[in-house]
Amino acid sequence: MDRAQDNGSFFDKLSGLLHQPLTILILITGVLVAYLLKVQIKIGVPYWDVFNYLNNALHFANMGSNGVVNHLPPMIPVVTSLVFRMGYVSVDVIFIISGLIFILGVIGLYLLLKERFNPTKSLAGSLIFISLPVVMAWAVSGGIDLPGVVFSIWALYFLVIGLKKDSKFLFLVLPLLVVSLLTRYTAGLIVIPMIFYILANLNQVKEILHIKKVILGILIELGVLLAIFTYFILQLDTSALFGLFFDVVTSSSSGVEDVAYNSNFLYFLQNSLNYISLGPVQGTYRQLLNPSEGIPSILAYIIGIISVIGISSYIYRVLSTEKEDDISRANLANLGKIIVILVLFTGLVLSFYNKSLILSEILLLVLVYLLYRFMARGKFEMDSKLALDLMFISWFGAYFIFHGILPFKVDRYFITMAPAFTYFIILGLSQFIGELKPRIKGLNSKSGWVYLMVALICLSSATATYIGHTPQKTFTVDISNASEWIKGYDPSYSSKVIGSDYPNAVTWYLHQDTTGAYLKNYNNTVEFANYLHENGVYYYFDSNKSHPNLKGYRIIKTFGVVAIYEKTTP
Incomplete structure (x- = not known):
């Protein structure tokens, strides 16, 4: 009997808790x-x-x-x-x-x-x-x-x-x-x-x-x-x-x-x-x-x-x-308050559009404070x-x-x-x-x-x-898979220069510095390939869906939207 009462008390407490x-x-x-x-x-x-x-x-x-x-x-x-x-x-x-x-x-x-x-x-x-x-x-x-x-x-x-x-x-x-x-x-x-x-x-x-x-x-x-x-x-x-x-x-x-x-x-x-x-x-x-x-x-x-x-x-x-009596007795004071608020608000808008950050923030603070004082x-x-x-x-x-x-x-x-x-x-x-x-x-x-x-x-x-x-995965999962694959493909990868258009991700997965290389910063693929060669990039991880032909490099593996390029010329 006591046990039943205890159980009932427990469920009552649980029910009360759920109402919080x-x-x-x-x-x-x-x-x-x-x-x-x-x-x-x-x-x-x-x-x-x-x-x-x-x-x-x-x-x-x-x-x-x-x-x-x-x-x-x-x-x-x-x-x-x-x-x-x-x-x-x-x-x-x-x-x-x-x-x-x-x-x-x-x-x-x-x-x-x-x-x-x-x-x-x-x-x-x-x-x-x-x-x-x-x-x-x-x-x-x-x-x-x-x-x-x-x-x-x-x-x-x-x-x-x-x-x-x-x-x-x-x-x-x-x-x-x-x-x-x-x-x-x-x-x-x-x-x-x-x-x-x-x-x-x-x-x-x-x-x-x-x-x-x-x-x-x-x-x-x-x-x-x-x-x-x-x-x-x-x-x-x-x-x-x-x-x-x-x-x-x-x-x-x-x-x-x-x-x-x-x-x-x-x-x-x-x-x-x-x-x-x-x-x-x-x-x-x-x-x-x-x-x-x-x-x-x-x-x-x-x-x-x-x-x-x-x-x-x-x-x-x-x-x-405000009571009507108060308003009638304080018309002049209320008008003065309205004018002050309008002037401050106008100044805030002008400073905002003139990109005056500090002045705008100061005017905002003054405006809300005066609004409080006037309306309290x-x-x-x-x-x-x-x-x-x-x-x-x-x-x-x-x-x-x-x-x-x-x-x-x-x-x-x-x-x-x-x-x-x-x-x-x-x-x-x-x-x-x-x-x-x-x-x-x-x-x-x-x-x-x-x-x-x-x-x-x-x-x-x-x-x-x-x-x-929400998709099944983002392309960063492809970078993770590509990074794991390169470890097996070339156990000495850490001795080679690796480049990517998503270098911080490749750096994280491979635990080595990765050279940032972005095709969008160059006029054509030839200039980009030259940049890779000049910086000694041996493997290049490309996360763009359309993988361009790069002179002196070949694609050795793809994972979703990520392709791994390997250098083919000295």
């Missing part, structure tokens, strides 16, 4: 990540930079210095190298690490959203975030875009609860900020929403600063973290990083011949529907990684329209909260929500400005804006449903199910699209 939104979110995310990992491991590395991180990881693990790229952020390679040191050296390691970090990020986003919305809306928002094509496609790719965002999410979350609830959480903000910077350098832009949120909560900041232990602790922590950050930076070749930053700040167009060159300032805004949902189900893997090359689904239009209507309604509600009502709950809304506006705006001005644009850069983008989708949806509640009988009691239904439709659509777009 965070538990449901972790289960869904865990299952999805497991599936994504299965697919990613099967199809291989999706893009160039992942092999650079893998080669750098070998370097940090003291397993070789072939193909090291010193200017890349070190965090993901360092973490990957720890697993390599344990004896498991595989591309799968970086996929698994990405997946674990992604799960951590989804949890962090849920907790951050819950500071503004109820648990059900926060769950829906987190599922919508997962469903964004550009997020799902890159979730376990081994790239640094999502990990950089993940640590930024947690840094912001601890800042928010540190100022609102317990100042002890503020000790975690600086370490996470440094970690996010070392994961992806541009994650440093998260200081824009951080500075805004601190300014919007100056009263709490003043109270906290009266606690001497907090001040002393943060100062010590800051000194240690600056030392660690400086150490890492000194180990890196930051010339390329500073060169890119200089190009953006000075409006240089030195990368005009780069395939990713794009001067469209509104590129990410114009493709925003593609980032919500792609259609149809069948398509290419390239469209999955680069949603701008696909077409938005009907679901994207529906979500987009509802969000715009909801946010418009929300803005109207916020602006019309002195009511804690209302002002707290407003501060979070404007914090997310500054988050989206900071990265939108940077990547808009940046002369290189690829869709994965939108990942830096994805959490803020999701925030406004759920805000718009929440306001839209809120407006319908008085008009539709029973909606108030069932609105939670509406949010979950929308989120699950988005997740189902994204998963179906992912399945429809």
Whole structure:
């Protein structure tokens, strides 16, 4: 009898646990990540930079210095190298690490959203975030875009609860900020929403600063973290990083011949529907990684329209909260505020189109801060929500400005804006449903199910699209097979010069430096063949589908789209 009661109690607890939104979110995310990992491991590395991180990881693990790229952020390679040191050296390691970090990020986003919305809306928002094509496609790719965002999410979350609830959480903000910077350098832009949120909560900041232990602790922590950050930076070749930053700040167009060159300032805004949902189900893997090359689904239009209507309604509600008496007594003051905001906004637009990055970011920060000061009502709950809304506006705006001005644009850069983008989708949806509640009988009691239904439709659509777009493998698997084959074909391959148009991949698989050789950089195949000869290339790995005839070389083996050339003339 007691045993039966214990079993009943266990199942009751389990049932209660499953009703917790965070538990449901972790289960869904865990299952999805497991599936994504299965697919990613099967199809291989999706893009160039992942092999650079893998080669750098070998370097940090003291397993070789072939193909090291010193200017890349070190965090993901360092973490990957720890697993390599344990004896498991595989591309799968970086996929698994990405997946674990992604799960951590989804949890962090849920907790951050819950500071503004109820648990059900926060769950829906987190599922919508997962469903964004550009997020799902890159979730376990081994790239640094999502990990950089993940640590930024947690840094912001601890800042928010540190100022609102317990100042002890503020000790975690600086370490996470440094970690996010070392994961992806541009994650440093998260200081824009951080500075805004601190300014919007100056009263709490003043109270906290009266606690001497907090001040002393943060100062010590800051000194240690600056030392660690400086150490890492000194180990890196930051010339390329500073060169890119200089190009953006000075409006240089030195990368005009780069395939990713794009001067469209509104590129990410114009493709925003593609980032919500792609259609149809069948398509290419390239469209999955680069949603701008696909077409938005009907679901994207529906979500987009509802969000715009909801946010418009929300803005109207916020602006019309003043009592008529207050408005009539303060017409002149309100007019002055409107003029200031319009002048700042005009200055922001002009500086943005004039590629003045630093000025644009400063104007953005001033604009959102003054908006908060002008719109704050002195009511804690209302002002707290407003501060979070404007914090997310500054988050989206900071990265939108940077990547808009940046002369290189690829869709994965939108990942830096994805959490803020999701925030406004759920805000718009929440306001839209809120407006319908008085008009539709029973909606108030069932609105939670509406949010979950929308989120699950988005997740189902994204998963179906992912399945429809995902190939059996990518060409990097062919490079892996080709590399394994050459080891058996020529055991002394390591004594010969090897070239490739995907050198970092061949370097990883063969564990030796590979000469970069790109046919597109030459006028014809004769010039290209001469380059190979001049550099003593004995084997050449070509990853193009159309393999040209190269004078003095013959194709000895093909693997899918990859062909191996061998030198035939002295």
